[in-house]
Amino acid sequence: MKELNLQDILNSTDDLTQEKKVGYVAIIWRPNAWKSTFINSLLWEKISITSNIPQTTRKRVLAIYNDDESQIIFFDTPWIHKSNKQFNEQINEVAIKSLQEADLILYFIDSSRAGWDEEKYIKELISKVNIPIIKVYTKIDKQAKINIPKDAIKISSTTKEGFEELLKEIKEKLPFGPLLFPSDIYTKQDMFFRISEIIREKVFLHTKEELPHSIYVWIEEIDETKTKSWEDLLKIVAYIYTETDSQKYIILWKNWNLLQKIWKEARIELENIFEKKVFLALRVKSKKNWRKNENFTKKLLGL
Numbered sequence: 001m002k003e004l005n006l007q008d009i010l011n012s013t014d015d016l017t018q019e020k021k022v023g024y025v026a027i028i029w030r031p032n033a034w035k036s037t038f039i040n041s042l043l044w045e046k047i048s049i050t051s052n053i054p055q056t057t058r059k060r061v062l063a064i065y066n067d068d069e070s071q072i073i074f075f076d077t078p079w080i081h082k083s084n085k086q087f088n089e090q091i092n093e094v095a096i097k098s099l100q101e102a103d104l105i106l107y108f109i110d111s112s113r114a115g116w117d118e119e120k121y122i123k124e125l126i127s128k129v130n131i132p133i134i135k136v137y138t139k140i141d142k143q144a145k146i147n148i149p150k151d152a153i154k155i156s157s158t159t160k161e162g163f164e165e166l167l168k169e170i171k172e173k174l175p176f177g178p179l180l181f182p183s184d185i186y187t188k189q190d191m192f193f194r195i196s197e198i199i200r201e202k203v204f205l206h207t208k209e210e211l212p213h214s215i216y217v218w219i220e221e222i223d224e225t226k227t228k229s230w231e232d233l234l235k236i237v238a239y240i241y242t243e244t245d246s247q248k249y250i251i252l253w254k255n256w257n258l259l260q261k262i263w264k265e266a267r268i269e270l271e272n273i274f275e276k277k278v279f280l281a282l283r284v285k286s287k288k289n290w291r292k293n294e295n296f297t298k299k300l301l302g303l
Contacts, residue, residue, distance in 0.1 A: 018178065018179050018183070019176050019177060019178055019179075020068075020069055020070050020071055020176065020177075020179065021069055021070040021071075021072075021171045021174040021175070021176060022070065022071045022072075022174060022175070022176070022177040022178070022179060022180060023072065023073070023102075023103035023104060023174035023175060023177075024073045024075060024101060024102045024103050024104075025072055025073065025074050025075065025102060025103065025104045025105070025106060025170060025174075026074075026075040026099050026101075026102035026104075026105050026106070027039075027074060027075065027105075027106045027108055028099060028105055028106070028107050028108070028122055028125070028126065029107075029108035029110075029122075037157040037158070038108075038138070038155065038157040039063045039074055041157050041158070041160060041163075042063075042065060042074075042160075042163060043063055043064075043065060043186050045186055045187070062074070062075065062187060062188035062189070063186065063187055064181050064185055064186050064187060064188070065167075065186075066183045066184075066185075066186075067167075069171060070167075070170075070171050070174065071179050071180060071181065071183065072167075072170060072171075072174070073180060073181070075101075075102060099125070099126070099129055099131070100129070102131060103131070103132075103173075103174060103175070104131065104132050104133075104134065104170060104173050104174060105126060105129070105131050105132070105133045105134070106133075106134050106136050106166075106170075107122065107126060107133055107134065107135045107136065108136050108138050109135060109136065109137050109138065109146075110138055110139055111137045111138060111139050111140055111142070111144045111145065111146055111148055111154070112139040112142040112143065112144065112145055113145055113146075114145050114146060132173045134153065134166075134169055134170065134173070135152060135153065136153050136154075136155060136166060137152050137153065137154045137155070138154075138155055138156075138157065139156065139157075140154040140155065140156050140161065140162065141156040141158055141159055141161070153165055153166050153169060191222060192219045192222065194273070195219050195222070195236060195238065195270060196216075196217040196218065196219050196238065197217075198266050198269050198270055198273070199217045199238055199240065199262065199266045199282070200215070200216070200217045202261075202262040202265045202266045202269075203215055203217070203240060203251075203262055205265075206258055206261055206262060207250070207251070207258075213291075214242055214243045214244075214247055214291075215240055215241060215242050215243075215247070216241050216290065217238060217239070217240055217241070218238065218239045218241060219236065219237070219238050220237040220238065220239060221235070221236070221237040222234070222235070222236055222237075223235040223236075232276035232277065233276065233277050233278075233279060234270070234274055234276050234277065234278045234279070235278075235279045235281075236270070236278060236279065236280050236281065237281045237283075238280065238281070238282050238283070239282075239283050239284070239285050240262075240282065240283070240284045240285075241284075241285050241286065241287045241290065242284070242285075242286045242287070243286065243287070243288065243289055243290055243291065244286055244288065245286050247286065248284050248285065248286045251284050252284055259282065259284065262282065263280060263282045266280060266282070267280045
């Protein structure tokens, strides 16, 4: 399978004349319902970064599932939550836009935790859209903390239990139509975004509650070249930006090898994804109060 680029589409126009069950499916959820884990598990590819920290996903990610009967384009969206903060409101805007553009909505409900206020907010939102909705109870490999209807669709993103039943239900609700993407494409992410997300995931992993929402990753340069020692080498220059100098020093100095851990884990994963050697130059800078800069955050979120 390949990432999406213009040349692939131009070279695969015959593919697009096929007709299958085709459509856009948005997933709406509250924190830690394992929505990104579901996407990665379904496609057998690392499409979305995962973390136990809420609000990991910021931008909408297109994950494309293909089989003999269908092409299902999943919107991997940020989690819906109430907030008065500008940046969080913009993240909500990304998710709500996905609902409006979808042919079908999957409403993920975490069966291992009782509902919070976010659950009420989600129900309020989906009551206002005239789109088919499938309720999906996640984490059924864990002890249930809520009542699950007997005829409900239940899945485990770790064991893939219930995936076949869910896909069958999705296909029944989607229309027949021509393929929207070549059948060997699995994501619409460009290389810059994908690399930045892998690095951001490693920062989340190692800084826990200290920094995650105060950082973003900017890819300054990507250079694909050939060398004498390696047939293919991917050179990447990336910056981790924090909101304050003190946050920057947490990455640089609080744990002497923190940046080295982030760099090493990101480089190894990128080599596995792109199947070539990676030279990663990783630097840390501060951009004061970047989350309060509305024009910048809109650009960052693709609004």
